[in-house]
Amino acid sequence: MPGRRADARVRLHIPARLVLLTGTQQCFLEDLSVTGAALIPQDKLPAEGASAILQCEHIEAFGMVRWARHGRVGLMFDEKLPLAQVVSLRHIADSYEANERERNMERARAWVQGRSKIL
Template sequence: MITRAGVHSVILCDLSRQGASVLARQAFGCSGPAVLQWDRHEFFGDIQWGNGGRIGILFDEPLPASVLLEARRQNEVAALPDDREIVRQQARGWVQGVHRL
């Protein structure tokens, strides 16, 4: 993901035609425009919310259904090896009151 604060490696947690939710290893306190990139795709939008390392993006234009289906197929065969640990860290932080999801 590219923002005014720089380039960030994130995990795509939720994807819809209108937006996405991503997890960053650590919060980077940015709002405003963002570009979400994966594989050969690049989508522009605005960061709508952020809480800890979890960030919500609203896309400028709805994604084509074909992109959603492709992302779903990719997720089934190519999940990141450490994404569960990042989710665990986020959940642990929420339980401890560090941030809310």
């Protein structure tokens, strides 16, 4: 299918930053390949064709917004990322998910025990 990414992706859902000419915004990195990424920005969607930098953990990738719709953004990198960086981010994502589950459980315990009013 034309326009589709041929490289394998890793599913992540970890915090990242998207740096644009209009400013920096927090986002979640949904998936990543050596050639691009899908992101969920916390603010408004950047314009298609905008230059951007994805920053997440040890990765800083320059690219262009290829699509922006339904609350998601597709970023195509100027240069391929090393596969080892993509794989290492998958391991970080696994740890992040486990830690986030534990934090949520602790928040729920604190709320049930009356130690906190916020979940």
